[in-house]
Amino acid sequence: MESTRTLIIGLGQLGCQLINDVDKHSVEKFDLVCALDDDKSKKKVADTFGFIDFGSTNELETKVEELKIDYVILAITNASARFLNDIIYRCLKLEVKTRYVTDEHAKIDEFEYFNTPITKKNLKNLKEFKLSENDLDEKEGAVLVTGGAGYIGNHLVRDLLNDGYEVIVLDSFIFGNSALSDLRDDPRLKLINGSIENIRDVFNSVENVRYVIALAAIVGDPACSLDAKNTMIINYESTKILVEACNYYGVEKLVFASSCSVYGASLEGSYLDEESTLNPVSLYARTRIFSEKYILDNAINFSPSILRLSTVFGFSKRMRFDLVVNLFTVKAIVDKSIEIFGGNQWRPFVHCKDVAKAFKTVALADENIVRGQIYNVGDESLNFTIDQVGDLLKTILPQTSIKSTGDIDDPRNYKVKFNKIKNDLGFKTDYDLESGIKEMIQEIYKNKSLENYQDQIYSNLLTFKEFNLKN
Known part of the structure; x- marks a missing residue:
């Protein structure tokens, strides 16, 4: 099975729980490439889990591009709504698959629509929508x-x-x-x-x-x-x-x-x-x-x-x-x-x-x-x-x-x-x-x-x- 190059944001308790879940129980193969956390001391946690790269959330765009990230998982519970939404917005702009994990739905294999932004593009694979490429093109100037x-x-x-x-x-x-x-x-x-x-x-x-x-x-x-x-x-x-x-x-x-x-x-x-x-x-x-x-x-x-x-x-x-x-x-x-x-x-x-x-x-x-x-x-x-x-x-x-x-x-x-x-x-x-x-x-x-x-x-x-x- 081809692995999914994954970046995790947040190495607190929820993030660590998520990483253990990925390692032990996930049916999908995740390649945990990079971790981002604005607390520099979390670099030690990243090293413990074997991440090949670590940085702050300000580096999101750079890391996604340089490391060819396929998937971003957001696992932060103690930040403001505006901070979290800003991260989600930046991920959506990068057109990288994004999931935000909560205490309620913390397992990686849970039904993904609990934790995925509900946007037209994110629903494009559902047969009921039958979106054409034109539907997903850049917006006109209207x-x-x-x-x-x-x-x-x-x-x-x-x-x-x-x-x-x-x-x-x-x-x-x-x-x-x-x-x-x-x-x-x-x-x-x-x-x-x-x-x-x-x-x-x-x-x-x-x-x-x-x-x-x-x-x-x-x-x-x-x-x-x-x-x-x-x-x-x-x-x-x-x-x-x-x-x-x-x-x-x-x-x-x-x-x-x-x-x-x-x-x-x-x-x-x-x-x-x-x-x-x-x-x-x-x-x-x-x-x-x-x-x-x-x-x-x-x-x-x-x-x-x-x-x-x-x-x-x-x-x-x-x-x-x-x-x-x-x-x-x-x-x-x-x-x-x-x-x-x-x-x-x-x-x-x-x-x-x-x-x-x-x-x-x-x-x-x-x-x-x-x-x-x-x-x-x-x-x-x-x-x-x-x-x-x-x-x-x-x-x-x-x-x-x-x-x-x-x-x-x-x-x-x-x-x-x-x-x-x-x-x-x-x-x-x-x-x-x-x-x-x-x-x-x-x-x-x-x-x-x-x-x-x-x-x-x-x-x-x-x-x-x-x-x-x-x-």
Whole structure:
């Protein structure tokens, strides 16, 4: 019987038990070539068992290539989930057969699907799947955008199409699909009317795509407060479905939309970065934190990145007037007055087109730079207090009267740094607050229907309230 050149990661109690099992009981012939362990003292254990090579987990790729390894067995019980998943991810990228051994299923001859990552490629030998070589080829350049007909999504879809990518949009179209109406005849665009909470919709959408950009969610504190159970299903449980689909099909990257609202009511008073303490004050922010953690803890067959978005503003074909800058702008035009609650709260702002640009930048960036990273999206020059936003509007539209009240209806208060995305990826925003407001003013003057800012279609809260009533 031809032997299988095997590398074992972990020479603790479980690893040693496994090696003894291989030597004494395995029906398959394993050639134990190399052991990896980050504890250098385990070199003595490796020598005792007769391994011809020993190293640290950082050497995984080198050892697999140099020693022509066929099989990697992971036998570590005391490491974090992210560390273990990182090892599994690297093994899958090497396209080497991989098994992770647990205390529950520690014997090498046990049914292998207890301990093998469940991916499409790993199931290729099962007769029921009948996978052709084409099914297992490298992914084409298609990009899936969940929520692609939304406020940010329609900008992103345009950017990707303009760059020559095929784009698949998975959207429930609760807000309609007019934001993409001018693109419907583009043969590179496929629209799927479905839901991120539907397993079949998600798996059908993820199959054969290279990149997944996850925008779809119930966005905003008021809308998320309508139905807590529904919010958890859409904003968190659906994330689990998406992660499973990305792992199964082995997409190249998943870029996920989170929010700077995870910083909440800042206790630090200074500028916050990606390492700062999280202090969420709403269910919406908590679902972003839950989803961030789940993605980073469970990504074994794709590269994950998280984008924490500043408070978004600016004109979009799927317009929103439930965002502070947008609401202030339209009220200054229509009512010639705005009301400010509190006013001293700090917020970082970012234009919706710049957000689309950030998602595209991260999706197309070098995986070695962005894998497992969290990025704040915005610019330090766009940190404003609510009072300062009102003052700027009055400068642009002098007829605006401002009524201020000491009552604070939103306790969030934070200033944010954006050095990381700038230094890692060279990302810069194109819009400042003034240029974004002026663009909105022009669009509102051109399209009088936008003056009806209280219409349901412009509000996530009102639209989801109506949707919940119908369902």
